[in-house]
Amino acid sequence: MTEQPSTTPSTETAPPPYEEPAVEFEGVSVDAPAVGIVMGSKSDMPEMEKAEKELQERGISCEIRVMSAHREPDTVADYARNARARGLRIIIAGAGLSAALPGVVAAHTDLPVIGVPLTSRTSVAGGLDALLSISQMPPGVPVACVGVDNPRNAAVLAARILSI
Ligand code: RP5
Secondary structure, eight states: OOOOOOOOOOBTTBOOOOOOOOOOSTTOOTTOOSEEEEESOGGGHHHHHHHHHHHHHTTOOEEEEEOOTTTOHHHHHHHHHHHHHHTOOEEEEEEESSOOHHHHHHHHOOSOEEEEEEOOTTOSSTTHHHHHHHHOOOTTSOOEEOOTTOHHHHHHHHHHHHTO
């Protein structure tokens, strides 16, 4: 008899094992990361590295890059448009202030995008500006939004999506 996979719900302390997907596209490297972590500024890195750490602890491959939707719009568009073909399956995007990055990424890819609102040092609203910018997307262009300064939850959500 074939052994069936366990359906026991996982806990946050004992994440389910993650298996890298088989390569689906010709030319996609088996080393292609499953999750792309992007952020609007180098100043976001200390916070967003927490998402990278969580994914690494779960054995989920990821890459981490800085690209601003406002300062480097073409770079962001190229990254998002090529993400699926490169083998990425989810994009986590963190930004502060007028946090356009997650929404702009979602505008250029049909992969799931998880936004992380960040408390920028110059925020006049303690991160509320970024929270509203990320969560208030127009119908048809969804961005999942975790709490302010909670990149770890973005990684946990990414792991759960990958385990479906
Ligand atoms: C946003 O502006 C970035 O995501 C960052 O949180 C904030 C401030 O950027 P820097 O002035 O530190 O580059 O676009």
